[in-house]
Amino acid sequence: DSISSSNASSGSTVWKHFHRRPSYAPNHNVCKYCRPRKKYKITTGLSTLRAILYPNTS
Known part of the structure; x- marks a missing residue:
C-alpha cells in the first residue's frame, strides 16, 4: 500500500509549530x-x- 509523502508528512508533530501555507505567505x-x-x-x-x-539536538 503506497502512501504519498504529503499524506505521510501531514501527521508530523512539526506542524504544531508552523502555519502551513497561510494566505499571507502562499507556497x-x-x-x-x-x-x-x-x-x-x-x-x-x-x-x-x-x-x-531543535537546533542543538541530534
Missing part, C-alpha cells in the same frame, strides 16, 4: 514563534524544519 510554511516571522518554502523538508525547532 511557504511560517514559524509560529519566530519574530519577525520566518517563512520556509513548502519544499523544505521535515528534517530541516525539525532542526530549526
Whole structure:
C-alpha cells in the first residue's frame, strides 16, 4: 500500500509549530514563534524544519 509523502508528512508533530501555507505567505510554511516571522518554502523538508525547532539536538 503506497502512501504519498504529503499524506505521510501531514501527521508530523512539526506542524504544531508552523502555519502551513497561510494566505499571507502562499507556497511557504511560517514559524509560529519566530519574530519577525520566518517563512520556509513548502519544499523544505521535515528534517530541516525539525532542526530549526531543535537546533542543538541530534
